[in-house]
Amino acid sequence: MRRENVPSLVSLCINAVKIELLRGSDDLFPDVFELPTELFNPLVECLPPLALQKLQSKTNANFNEAWNTLFNIRWHDFEDCGCDQPVDWQQIYWETHVQDCLDEAADIACLPSFSGCLGDIPILESVQLYIGYMDDMGNSDCLKLSYQCQQFGCYVRCFTLQNVLCVLESCQLLRNSNLQRLVVQKISHFQVVDVLRNLLYQNRRTLTSLQFEGCEISSSFMDAICGSFCMSGAETHQIQHFSISFSNFYEMDPVYLGDSLASFLSSGRSLQWLKLRDNHRNASSNVTSLELSTDNIAGWLSNFNWRSGVAKSLQSLRILNLGGNNLQKEDAGQLKYALVQMPSLEILDLSGNPIGDEGIRSLIPYFAQASKSGSPLTDLKLENCKLSSDGMTQLLDALSTSTRPMTYLSLADNNARSQLAEALGKFWATSIQGLNLECMGLCKPGFRKLEDIITDNLNLVELNISNNYGGIETAKFLSKLIVHAPRLVSVDASYNFMPEESLPLICSALRTAQGHLEKVYLDWNLWMYKPSHDAILAEFQHNGKPILVIPDRPDDDDDDDDAAIDDDVGDIDDDDDIDIDDAGDD
Numbered sequence: 001m002r003r004e005n006v007p008s009l010v011s012l013c014i015n016a017v018k019i020e021l022l023r024g025s026d027d028l029f030p031d032v033f034e035l036p037t038e039l040f041n042p043l044v045e046c047l048p049p050l051a052l053q054k055l056q057s058k059t060n061a062n063f064n065e066a067w068n069t070l071f072n073i074r075w076h077d078f079e080d081c082g083c084d085q086p087v088d089w090q091q092i093y094w095e096t097h098v099q100d101c102l103d104e105a106a107d108i109a110c111l112p113s114f115s116g117c118l119g120d121i122p123i124l125e126s127v128q129l130y131i132g133y134m135d136d137m138g139n140s141d142c143l144k145l146s147y148q149c150q151q152f153g154c155y156v157r158c159f160t161l162q163n164v165l166c167v168l169e170s171c172q173l174l175r176n177s178n179l180q181r182l183v184v185q186k187i188s189h190f191q192v193v194d195v196l197r198n199l200l201y202q203n204r205r206t207l208t209s210l211q212f213e214g215c216e217i218s219s220s221f222m223d224a225i226c227g228s229f230c231m232s233g234a235e236t237h238q239i240q241h242f243s244i245s246f247s248n249f250y251e252m253d254p255v256y257l258g259d260s261l262a263s264f265l266s267s268g269r270s271l272q273w274l275k276l277r278d279n280h281r282n283a284s285s286n287v288t289s290l291e292l293s294t295d296n297i298a299g300w301l302s303n304f305n306w307r308s309g310v311a312k313s314l315q316s317l318r319i320l321n322l323g324g325n326n327l328q329k330e331d332a333g334q335l336k337y338a339l340v341q342m343p344s345l346e347i348l349d350l351s352g353n354p355i356g357d358e359g360i361r362s363l364i365p366y367f368a369q370a371s372k373s374g375s376p377l378t379d380l381k382l383e384n385c386k387l388s389s390d391g392m393t394q395l396l397d398a399l400s401t402s403t404r405p406m407t408y409l410s411l412a413d414n415n416a417r418s419q420l421a422e423a424l425g426k427f428w429a430t431s432i433q434g435l436n437l438e439c440m441g442l443c444k445p446g447f448r449k450l451e452d453i454i455t456d457n458l459n460l461v462e463l464n465i466s467n468n469y470g471g472i473e474t475a476k477f478l479s480k481l482i483v484h485a486p487r488l489v490s491v492d493a494s495y496n497f498m499p500e501e502s503l504p505l506i507c508s509a510l511r512t513a514q515g516h517l518e519k520v521y522l523d524w525n526l527w528m529y530k531p532s533h534d535a536i537l538a539e540f541q542h543n544g545k546p547i548l549v550i551p552d553r554p555d556d557d558d559d560d561d562d563a564a565i566d567d568d569v570g571d572i573d574d575d576d577d578i579d580i581d582d583a584g585d586d
């Protein structure tokens with residue numbers, strides 16, 4: 001044991017070199033690069049970020065793996081920033097470092113006792129340790145936030161700006177950065193408009209993604225967004241991804257808002273992703289939001305038709321998400337004119353808007369036309385749109401006869417009842433791969449009809465029929481489907497009041513089908529765990545994991561609510577299984 005604690009001569013030397021590098025002895029570098037790999041590699045592996053950064057600045061050698069390791073030591077869970085390129089860990093390391101330092105500073109700055117500059121706030125001691133700061137490195141200024149931003153700000157590509165940081169000093173701190181993605185969160189004050197304008201202007205050449213979450217958006221705010229890109233006289237911006245979600249619109253004259261949004265859109269040529277989701281008007285103000293009321297959406301949608309600039313900028317739009325904005329039937333009527341300006345649209349989400357049957361009827365000509373003109377629209381979400389089986393039948397009929405059918409459709413949370421089955425039968429003989437029919441009131445008659453109209457060789461890959469209270473009919477339908485849809489990968493049939501005799505039906509279908517099924521969700525039906533289910537779980541597996549998701553052995557999971565209750569009851573743990581089994585047999 002003692003021997004293990006004795007450092008080797010090599011490790012002593014490596015440590016000495018590390019300290020010299022941290023102190024900034026430039027003379028050392030030529031010698032370090034002469035080291036044989038069996039010494040150089042262990043040296044690189046033990047360098048803290050500040051030292052590795054110095055070494056990296058003198059060479060083209062690739063230390064990506066060392067940076068990756070340093071990253072994992074400090075932040076265990078890496079959240080992908082959405083960029084497609086291979087990960088440059090040095091960049092990600094310092095980007096995350098700067099974001100962390102600024103967020104920490106924000107926590108301090110929002111204390112009432114704080115007065116002074118953000119930039120003078122020292123970085124946390126734990127952070128000093130991580131990056132390899134040593135007391136005798138001299139300059140204590142390098143512990144300040146301003147120094148960290150000056151040194152490492154150039155690595156920041158993605159940044160989240162929260163309200164405390166929305167001060168002009170932040171623009172100064174981030175002046176070296178070339179932001180590609182900016183997320184603005186919970187900004188509400190009038191004076192921040194200047195900050196936003198500056199930050200957007202500073203990064204106008206690199207910024208491709210701009211997101212506002214939980215903001216209060218006013219006319220001046222909108223002007224700042226739209227104006228910043230044009231201040232240099234540059235005619236176009238590079239924004240590909242623009243989103244406003246969970247936000248409120250204040251003091252906005254809809255026509256004005258339409259104008260400023262239109263001018264933003266028309267000064268871009270790269271927009272691919274437009275998301276205006278879950279925004280609200282403030283009930284106590286007399287303000288309306290761009291996509292809320294009839295007048296408003298008409299206000300800005302009609303602009304699209306008039307301005308060729310806007311039409312041009314919408315040519316590249318691939319994703320349009322207008323979910324949860326309380327759009328009404330009249331809005332759907334206007335939307336149709338905007339949609340024809342988007343020939344590249346692949347994904348359209350209108351969920352959570354009560355457009356109703358009338359609304360969907362006014363969109364049907366667009367869907368029909370889109371398929372004829374070879375539009376790439378393949379993904380349509382119409383969840384919770386107050387559609388009845390009439391409206392949905394008409395939609396499905398139109399989609400079934402189109403030359404380029406959808407690959408994904410969600411009609412979840414609309415009240416179809418059993419009447420929809422016939423139209424569905426025709427539709428799923430098309431090339432549809434993903435279908436969400438969750439919570440549509442299909443019930444027993446619906447599943448019975450669906451079972452009757454299943455044909456061979458369906459293309460379905462994913463199906464969600466949870467929450468439809470079909471009882472045993474769900475199981476009969478499902479067992480037939482499993483046999484007739486050879487590409488099926490996942491089915492969610494939870495919450496269907498299926499009795500226990502469903503299980504043998506489904507298992508027998510699984511034995512017959514030589515499919516690709518990975519998951520069949522059968523939980524939250526009318527049976528509980530039984531030891532005999534273990535054999536079923538073992539029999540049907542995909543990549544070593546059970547295909548069937550059924551109620552688990554209750555004492556598998558100590559956090560389980562039932563288990564917790566039983567523990568409270570006291571000394572009857574051994575009877576748990578029996579109690580649960582009895583309940584299942586009822």
Ligand SMILES: *[C@@H]1O[C@H](CO)[C@@H](O)[C@H](O)[C@H]1NC(C)=O
Pocket residue numbers: 282283284285
């Ligand atoms: C609406 O705005 C007023 C004034 O800005 C604010 O006091 C109120 O809390 C807001 N209400 C909601 C529901 O957001």
Ligand SMILES: *[C@@H]1O[C@H](CO)[C@@H](O)[C@H](O)[C@H]1NC(C)=O
Pocket residue numbers: 286
């Ligand atoms: C709200 O707007 C309407 C129509 O523009 C106007 O008639 C009304 O006076 C406004 N109400 C308030 C409280 O400002």
Ligand SMILES: *[C@@H]1O[C@H](CO)[C@@H](O)[C@H](O)[C@H]1NC(C)=O
Pocket residue numbers: 412438464466490491492521
């Ligand atoms: C089915 O739909 C419900 C409701 O939208 C959702 O919670 C569930 O995760 C879906 N199932 C699958 C397997 O995606």
